[in-house]
Amino acid sequence: MIPPIAEIGLVRESIEISPNLWDISIEAPRLASVTRAGQFAHVRVSAGFDPFLRRPLSIGPIAGDVLRLIFHIRGEGTRLLAAKRSGDTIDLIGPLGHPINVPKGHNPIIFLTGGIGVVPLQILDDQMPKERERVFILGVRSAFTIPLSLSEAMQRNILWASDDGSLGYHGNTVQLLKNVVDGLSADKKPLVIACGPAGMLRGMKKFCIERNIPSLVSLEVPMGCGVGACQSCAVPRSDGKGYYLVCKDGPVFDCLDILLETASLP
Amino acid sequence: MTTDFNVAMSGLNFRTPLLTGSGTFGYGDEFLSLIDYAPFGGIVTKSLSVRPRPGNPPPRICETPGGGVINSIGLANPGVEAFLAEKAGILPVKETKVFLSIFGETVEEFVTVMSRLETLEGISGYELNLSCPNVKQGGISIGGDSSAIAETVRECRNITDKFIAVKLTPHHTQVAPLAEAAAKNGASALTMINTLVGMMIDVETRMPLLGTVTGGYSGLPLKPVALAKVWQASKAVDIPIWASGGIVNGLDCIEFLLAGATGLQLGSVLFADPYSPGRILEEMDDYCRRHGVKSVEELIGALEKP
Numbered sequence: 001m002i003p004p005i006a007e008i009g010l011v012r013e014s015i016e017i018s019p020n021l022w023d024i025s026i027e028a029p030r031l032a033s034v035t036r037a038g039q040f041a042h043v044r045v046s047a048g049f050d051p052f053l054r055r056p057l058s059i060g061p062i063a064g065d066v067l068r069l070i071f072h073i074r075g076e077g078t079r080l081l082a083a084k085r086s087g088d089t090i091d092l093i094g095p096l097g098h099p100i101n102v103p104k105g106h107n108p109i110i111f112l113t114g115g116i117g118v119v120p121l122q123i124l125d126d127q128m129p130k131e132r133e134r135v136f137i138l139g140v141r142s143a144f145t146i147p148l149s150l151s152e153a154m155q156r157n158i159l160w161a162s163d164d165g166s167l168g169y170h171g172n173t174v175q176l177l178k179n180v181v182d183g184l185s186a187d188k189k190p191l192v193i194a195c196g197p198a199g200m201l202r203g204m205k206k207f208c209i210e211r212n213i214p215s216l217v218s219l220e221v222p223m224g225c226g227v228g229a230c231q232s233c234a235v236p237r238s239d240g241k242g243y244y245l246v247c248k249d250g251p252v253f254d255c256l257d258i259l260l261e262t263a264s265l266p
Numbered sequence: 267m268t269t270d271f272n273v274a275m276s277g278l279n280f281r282t283p284l285l286t287g288s289g290t291f292g293y294g295d296e297f298l299s300l301i302d303y304a305p306f307g308g309i310v311t312k313s314l315s316v317r318p319r320p321g322n323p324p325p326r327i328c329e330t331p332g333g334g335v336i337n338s339i340g341l342a343n344p345g346v347e348a349f350l351a352e353k354a355g356i357l358p359v360k361e362t363k364v365f366l367s368i369f370g371e372t373v374e375e376f377v378t379v380m381s382r383l384e385t386l387e388g389i390s391g392y393e394l395n396l397s398c399p400n401v402k403q404g405g406i407s408i409g410g411d412s413s414a415i416a417e418t419v420r421e422c423r424n425i426t427d428k429f430i431a432v433k434l435t436p437h438h439t440q441v442a443p444l445a446e447a448a449a450k451n452g453a454s455a456l457t458m459i460n461t462l463v464g465m466m467i468d469v470e471t472r473m474p475l476l477g478t479v480t481g482g483y484s485g486l487p488l489k490p491v492a493l494a495k496v497w498q499a500s501k502a503v504d505i506p507i508w509a510s511g512g513i514v515n516g517l518d519c520i521e522f523l524l525a526g527a528t529g530l531q532l533g534s535v536l537f538a539d540p541y542s543p544g545r546i547l548e549e550m551d552d553y554c555r556r557h558g559v560k561s562v563e564e565l566i567g568a569l570e571k572p
């Protein structure tokens with residue numbers, strides 16, 4: 001793994017793709033050239049120290065020197081970030097965490113994403129060899145809150161699930177996952193890679209254990225340093241040997257290694 | 267930069283007064299690619315205990331409006347043996363002074379950890395953490411009792427000739443008796459202060475933001491408290507004071523020097539701005555030039571009376 005680098009990126013474009021959902025394109029050649037799917041950036045949101053901490057955000061799709069951060073406005077930090085405009089600079093540390101390592105011998109790879117959880121898996125979709133079979137599930141509240149541009153949504157061949165039935169399957173992503181798995185022929189050996197709300201991840205883990213399907217999860221927890229120095233980002237290990245650090249050991253874990261059932265996930 | 271940043275403390279020369287705050291910098295390796303060691307006079311590592319400590323139940327960190335951070339790490343560390351086996355080799359002992367922070371639940375535990383660490387080469391000394399708010403035993407409970415402080419420092423002094431800083435809690439109105447107990451029993455410096463006990467609640471869910479409900483409050487809001495404690499301690503004892511609490515820029519450092527500090531610890535600021543050490547020295551240099559100050563030592567305790 002390459003050690004974290006610091007880069008001052010230049011905002012190229014900032015778009016509100018749906019209410020409170022922002023997509024910022026940032027010219028950051030060093031980060032763009034080394035980042036791999038699953039890694040994140042620790043982003044300075046204020047020029048001063050209020051709010052004090054950086055915000056961890058997945059590094060989204062990369063094109064040439066430009067990477068994207070796609071995020072929901074949740075509080076003050078993401079609000080400040082959404083106020084960045086073309087020509088502004090942005091202080092980034094990255095790429096942090098381990099890239100997603102997709103184990104061999106599985107097909108299809110099922111991306112199970114909810115809302116903004118789609119971001120890290122978009123790069124994986126882009127970086128995975130084209131011949132690998134994949135199914136891309138994305139759950140949203142409604143057709144009006146999709147975390148992608150229309151052209152991207154088309155290009156990715158997504159199976160949609162929506163809470164209100166306004167787009168694709170009417171119901172949650174885990175139910176749709178079950179339908180997808182039930183439809184696979186017996187010789188298939190699927191692998192699920194999931195990122196999204198805690199409820200979805202827990203439901204997915206339970207289902208995958210019942211069906212004996214291996215699964216990976218990308219986790220979000222509050223962070224201090226982002227580089228493994230402060231021990232703020234702990235998640236409980238299922239072997240009872242204390243905690244893993246999401247920034248250093250993750251952010252992607254084998255579901256079986258983490259006590260997702262009791263982990264505190266925002 | 268034209269200012270002379272060298273400071274002498276209890277027989278050691280530090281190339282600058284800047285140090286890291288224990289627990290915000292790990293053992294130095296994680297930040298290697300981001301932080302330049304050159305601006306630091308020394309680093310203080312994450313507190314080590316006899317046995318490994320897994321740490322507190324998450325969430326372990328939250329923010330407060332106004333630039334504060336509250337943590338509940340619970341002194342998670344690999345224990346002194348694993349540290350010696352895995353981490354000790356990576357410390358930059360040649361170029362930078364290294365101080366190993368020690369935590370114990372009892373006086374014996376402090377002594378046990380220190381005697382194991384005494385086997386290491388190139389270490390300049392220790393910081394005794396007598397003030398962690400996030401653990402049930404040890405920490406504040408030893409650090410609030412001057413006879414327990416006296417005994418811990420005396421026993422540790424018996425086994426080392428190296429520098430011993432003693433880190434105290436802000437949770438006592440009378441600083442002098444605690445400071446004197448450390449100074450009279452062989453402390454080389456006092457670190458003022460560890461975090462304050464603090465707490466945040468999410469009113470929507472009625473849940474505390476930390477797994478242990480309360481935690482240690484650091485960042486901008488801690489600075490006035492730390493300044494007052496540094497000033498009180500510097501009046502009470504003759505040994506140098508290491509300031510810790512809310513330092514984010516050069517003028518914060520000048521304030522602490524004027525209040526009587528000789529060492530200046532950068533803590534939470536390293537999370538937001540790992541490049542702050544270089545910036546802070548430049549800001550101090552700028553102040554010194556504006557005020558005709560040739561050496562930062564001229565500023566230590568140079569507070570004007572109101």
Ligand SMILES: Cc1cc2nc3c(=O)[nH]c(=O)nc-3n(C[C@H](O)[C@H](O)[C@H](O)COP(=O)(O)OP(=O)(O)OC[C@H]3O[C@@H](n4cnc5c(N)ncnc54)[C@H](O)[C@@H]3O)c2cc1C
Nearest residue numbers: 055056057058071072074075076077078119220221222266
């Ligand atoms: C590895 C990783 C990748 C992430 N990728 C994305 C992404 O691509 N898009 C996106 O919208 N969000 C992502 N998040 C979540 C994002 O970090 C939070 O939404 C953001 O920090 C909220 O900050 P705020 O100031 O707006 O909210 P506030 O609630 O005001 O934040 C207060 C504090 O809590 C922390 N916090 C709050 N919610 C979260 C959370 N869910 N996860 C971690 N810390 C939190 C903040 O960092 C801050 O320190 C990711 C988190 C992690 C750990």
Ligand SMILES: Cc1cc2nc3c(=O)[nH]c(=O)nc-3n(C[C@H](O)[C@H](O)[C@H](O)COP(=O)(O)O)c2cc1C
Nearest residue numbers: 287288289313337395460484485510511512533534
């Ligand atoms: C995440 C975190 C972990 C800490 N761990 C320790 C520790 O192990 N030992 C210790 O003596 N102080 C510890 N501290 C306290 C800091 O060293 C420092 O005294 C405090 O944060 C105040 O300074 P600041 O406002 O500059 O951060 C920790 C602080 C933070 C934020």
Ligand code: FES
Nearest residue numbers: 224225226231247
């Ligand atoms: S955020 Fe500091 S160790 Fe993970």
